[in-house]
Amino acid sequence: MKKPDLRENRSLHTLEFSRRAESYHAHNIIQKKVVQKLLSSITSGPRKILDLGCGGGAVYERIDWEIESFTGIDKADQMCALHPQGEHIRLLQADFEDAGLLKSLGRFDMVISSSALQWAHDLPKLLENIASITDEIALAIFCDGTFRTIYEMTGISSFLPESGMLQKELEKHFDVTCKTEHYRLTFEDNISKFRYIKRSGVSGGTRRLNVEETRRLIRDYPHDYLEFEVLFATGRSRRGC
Numbered sequence: 119m120k121k122p123d124l125r126e127n128r129s130l131h132t133l134e135f136s137r138r139a140e141s142y143h144a145h146n147i148i149q150k151k152v153v154q155k156l157l158s159s160i161t162s163g164p165r166k167i168l169d170l171g172c173g174g175g176a177v178y179e180r181i182d183w184e185i186e187s188f189t190g191i192d193k194a195d196q197m198c199a200l201h202p203q204g205e206h207i208r209l210l211q212a213d214f215e216d217a218g219l220l221k222s223l224g225r226f227d228m229v230i231s232s233s234a235l236q237w238a239h240d241l242p243k244l245l246e247n248i249a250s251i252t253d254e255i256a257l258a259i260f261c262d263g264t265f266r267t268i269y270e271m272t273g274i275s276s277f278l279p280e281s282g283m284l285q286k287e288l289e290k291h292f293d294v295t296c297k298t299e300h301y302r303l304t305f306e307d308n309i310s311k312f313r314y315i316k317r318s319g320v321s322g323g324t325r326r327l328n329v330e331e332t333r334r335l336i337r338d339y340p341h342d343y344l345e346f347e348v349l350f351a352t353g354r355s356r357r358g359c
């Protein structure tokens with residue numbers, strides 16, 4: 119089976135985020151649940167925060183403790199434009215895989231990332247870079263159980279990370295607690311499901327199908343729900359200051 123071209127897929131994704139910034143903000147039901155769960159797991163009250171793939175500010179909006187500074191990085195200018203602004207908020211329209219940029223930002227109490235790191239070209243390297251600039255992490259990363267039935271039906275392999283492998287990578291750099299959550303989102307019909315995939319910003323699979331294959335998938339999809347798999351990781355970096 120042909121492995122999908124990850125780079126092609128991910129650059130499509132970035133374009134998609136720019137074009138769909140407004141609709142993404144309104145339709146990201148699962149991402150909202152994810153960010154809520156991720157933020158509720160943070161009890162240490164970190165004051166200097168870096169948010170990777172900050173989007174329109176879902177993480178920032180859920181911080182309910184006092185902070186000193188918040189730095190958000192996002193590639194998509196239209197997502198950054200939706201983010202809350204403020205004296206203590208620094209927004210960088212940039213690639214979070216830019217190691218030089220991350221190092222130049224200094225140290226953080228916590229690096230948070232919700233629903234974004236699965237798009238990294240080199241996630242192991244990115245985790246290593248994150249470990250060198252923060253004391254703590256709180257990460258939620260979509261895994262390859264997302265849209266599982268679609269991938270099984272079409273024979274396309276998911277480009278999302280496998281949760282077991284991801285946990286092993288995390289354990290190389292962090293004393294980490296990992297929990298994988300499965301979500302189901304129910305729809306009235308198949309057309310609405312595929313419309314949701316397009317708007318949600320977690321698409322990928324359906325983009326690589328031709329028109330006939332897409333039609334067949336929409337017609338034959340057996341469930342009234344879509345599946346999502348998310349790994350939540352919280353912990354401390356093993357690398358000291």
Ligand SMILES: C[S@@+](CC[C@H](N)C(=O)[O-])C[C@H]1O[C@@H](n2cnc3c(N)ncnc32)[C@H](O)[C@@H]1O
Nearest residue numbers: 171173176192193194197213214232233234237
């Ligand atoms: C699914 S959205 C999540 C946004 C926000 N964290 C939330 O929970 O609603 C993923 C975000 O990651 C950004 N992103 C993806 N790859 C990126 C990269 N390499 N560098 C910076 N931002 C990136 C996208 O532009 C998008 O805004």
